[in-house]
Amino acid sequence: DVSSSKIVVKNLLIVIVISFINSVIFLPVFLIYTKNLLDKPRFIAKYLKNSDNYLIWRKFASHVVEHPKRYFILSLSVLLLFALPVYNIKLWEPSQTLAPSDSESMQGYKLLEKDNWGGELIPIEIAIKSSEIIYTKDFISFVYDFTKYLENNPNVSSVQSITSWNKKFSKNDYFTLYNSLYPLGLISQNTQIQNMVNINTGENITLIKVFQKSLMDIESSHKIIKYVKEFNKNSKYDIYVGGMTARAKDFTNELYNYMPQMFFIIFVSIYILLFFYMKSAILPIKASIMNFLPILSSYGIIVLIFQYGYLHQILNTPINHAVTAMVPLTLFCIVFGLSMDYEVLILSRISESYEQTNDVKEAVIEGLARSGSVITGAALIMLVVFIPGIFSTSPGIKEICIGIIAAIFIDSTIVRLFLVPSFVILMGKWNWWTPFKSKK
Numbered sequence: 001d002v003s004s005s006k007i008v009v010k011n012l013l014i015v016i017v018i019s020f021i022n023s024v025i026f027l028p029v030f031l032i033y034t035k036n037l038l039d040k041p042r043f044i045a046k047y048l049k050n051s052d053n054y055l056i057w058r059k060f061a062s063h064v065v066e067h068p069k070r071y072f073i074l075s076l077s078v079l080l081l082f083a084l085p086v087y088n089i090k091l092w093e094p095s096q097t098l099a100p101s102d103s104e105s106m107q108g109y110k111l112l113e114k115d116n117w118g119g120e121l122i123p124i125e126i127a128i129k130s131s132e133i134i135y136t137k138d139f140i141s142f143v144y145d146f147t148k149y150l151e152n153n154p155n156v157s158s159v160q161s162i163t164s165w166n167k168k169f170s171k172n173d174y175f176t177l178y179n180s181l182y183p184l185g186l187i188s189q190n191t192q193i194q195n196m197v198n199i200n201t202g203e204n205i206t207l208i209k210v211f212q213k214s215l216m217d218i219e220s221s222h223k224i225i226k227y228v229k230e231f232n233k234n235s236k237y238d239i240y241v242g243g244m245t246a247r248a249k250d251f252t253n254e255l256y257n258y259m260p261q262m263f264f265i266i267f268v269s270i271y272i273l274l275f276f277y278m279k280s281a282i283l284p285i286k287a288s289i290m291n292f293l294p295i296l297s298s299y300g301i302i303v304l305i306f307q308y309g310y311l312h313q314i315l316n317t318p319i320n321h322a323v324t325a326m327v328p329l330t331l332f333c334i335v336f337g338l339s340m341d342y343e344v345l346i347l348s349r350i351s352e353s354y355e356q357t358n359d360v361k362e363a364v365i366e367g368l369a370r371s372g373s374v375i376t377g378a379a380l381i382m383l384v385v386f387i388p389g390i391f392s393t394s395p396g397i398k399e400i401c402i403g404i405i406a407a408i409f410i411d412s413t414i415v416r417l418f419l420v421p422s423f424v425i426l427m428g429k430w431n432w433w434t435p436f437k438s439k440k
Contacts, residue, residue: 054369061368064421065361072422075414082297082410089303090219092322093248123160123209124224125243133203134162135178137171142237143206144171150210153227155220160209162196212245219321221245252325270340277344278351281434286423287347291339294415295332298407302327306399315402318395327399335407338382342416346371350424351432360428364421372417379412 031038064071128146130139144163151159163174181187187199198205210228212220225241232239267288274284302323304310309319350367357363382404389401424431 053373057372058365058369060417061365061372061421064368064418065364065425068422068425070422071418072426075418075422078414079293079297079410079419082300083293085300085303085308086296088307089299089328090307090322091252091325091328092320093245093252093325122244123211124221124228124241124245126208126210126228127240127242128206128208129238129240130204133182134197134206135175135182135203137175139237140175140178141171142235143208144174146231147208149231150208150224150228153224155212155224155227157211157213159211160196162193162206165192222249225249248325255325255329266336274344275434278347278432279434280351280432282427282431283347283351286427286431287340287343290343290415290420290423291336293419294339294407294411295335297410298331298335298403299323299328301406302331302399302403305402306395315390315398317398317402320395324396324399327396327403330400331403331407334404335411338408339411339415342375342378342411343420345375346416346420354432360425360431364424368417368421375412375416379408382408 128134128143130136132139134140134143140163143161147159147161147163150156162178163169163171166173169177178187181190187193187197193199196207196209197203210224212224214220225246228239228241270288271284274287275281278284305312305315305317306320306324307322311317312319346367349370350363353366353370354360354363357366386401386404386408389397390405392398392401
């Protein structure tokens, strides 16, 4: 749905603009005029001042920088281990699993599924167009063969077409039937035919409905669609595959069609901004890579839980044998922005300290000590926001919230506390290398 996508994009742009205005105008003005209220109530302000954990973070950072190889290899191994299942990720477009498990629609589906009627709810619709009326012998013969072809697919429960009324009828029987009814005008009076033929606009298009055995088995849906397209290669008639399942599959293909270009634009934009901000050719590359790692790890966790069923009894999650198509992109958009905030925060503190001391170890220790509590606090706030989603009865909400929680937790612990500082130490002064730096 192009119109819906445009509305979503416009709303996102509005939110971004409002957030920007709030950050650079309203928040500074508010702080200026309420500065006398910032340390009230006094007892809380006094407690926070006395509970400064700078020394704790500095001690922790000193330990990490003393063993950079150990923590770099260990943290990177953990991230890659979590990300490994992404290699076998399967995407699907759920029709029922977005609804809460206790909803009326889901309960109704479960009742139908018990009687093997689950696939009857959302059929795959196939439109076949002819250059003339569909009651010719060639076209009837084609639809008959196509119907039999579809019925032979092991993933198909039943097929409804103009040649599926009577299993005992041959091609000639259907041709004789339609050509005896058509001159008398009796076809237009048949409600079943009206649902499968464009009687009022030319009678040159017919509709075939394919009912799959399992609505929840996305693999079988895709196999049926592929099965139809293989038959269409040698067809002299125009065949169009539609229905909710086919539209969802096409939407997913379009959704991820421009992913490489999106990644390229994001990488270039971030690199240019951070290059001028940090005055380094290396740190922007490192920042981009570090931001992708927790996202990949969260994808792996989502695959383990929803595709393979790990922890499904504890988390009460369904085993979909696939990941909802919208989830990876949604996670990327949310988590990448948060990760970039954390990355810029810690690297800016490290860079500021390096400019003052010209000592890499001291810069990392000071940078982590100054930003550690802020990053941890921000991460805890985000975790509190998304943890209730784990208890939602909607599997779709569960999937998104579990992915975000996993990404935030991994990013604020393994990546920021161990991988980033150890990597900066190993890179040494090369972190701030730039081809445009003037020689002193």
